[in-house]
């Protein structure tokens with residue numbers, strides 16, 4: 607079982623790396639941002655509720671987000687674990703996730719933190735605005751998302767540091783190199799906390 611969080615400012619490459627790491631570990635990458643955007647596109651009730659917040663770069667309210675994640679973590683495909691991308695972002699979400707894990711009697715394996723300087727973040731997101739046209743990639747909204755990250759999300763990492771499961775990784779440079787750093791970091795945390803998967807001999811050996 608591998609239960610991972612990937613944290614870091616908007617534009618730090620969480621989504622890109624989450625998919626790569628999750629593929630390697632054969633677990634689903636669960637991105638709250640992707641789920642919200644999908645629901646906005648499909649005009650679902652959840653999407654209608656979330657759209658205004660997303661466009662403004664604000665957090666979707668905790669009750670909505672927490673319910674969605676709790677529901678997602680009940681799907682069958684998380685039997686081997688999961689990688690949460692973009693959740694938790696508030697203290698209320700940390701508490702909700704703690705409760706979900708406690709109820710299941712499970713622990714998080716590792717919390718990966720992608721570090722990228724603010725100046726590079728703004729450059730990356732403005733460049734992405736040109737190609738992807740995300741409604742929240744305007745200069746003003748980017749700055750607001752970044753401010754929210756520093757005000758509400760960055761401090762949440764400390765709680766996980768106390769559990770000894772945080773790995774901070776340099777999120778600048780080549781995408782492949784960053785993936786390697788993340789995989790190595792997961793390995794190091796597992797070795798340190800005694801959660802490396804046990805390799806069993808095949809039957810008859």
Ligand code: ADP
Nearest residue numbers: 616617638639659660664665666671692693695
């Ligand atoms: P980024 O990390 O670049 O801001 P995401 O795709 O992760 O992009 O999130 C886009 C938007 O979706 C956020 O600005 C917010 O409105 C909403 N969102 C995503 N995850 C959460 C969350 N955990 N809590 C509240 N809102 C969220």
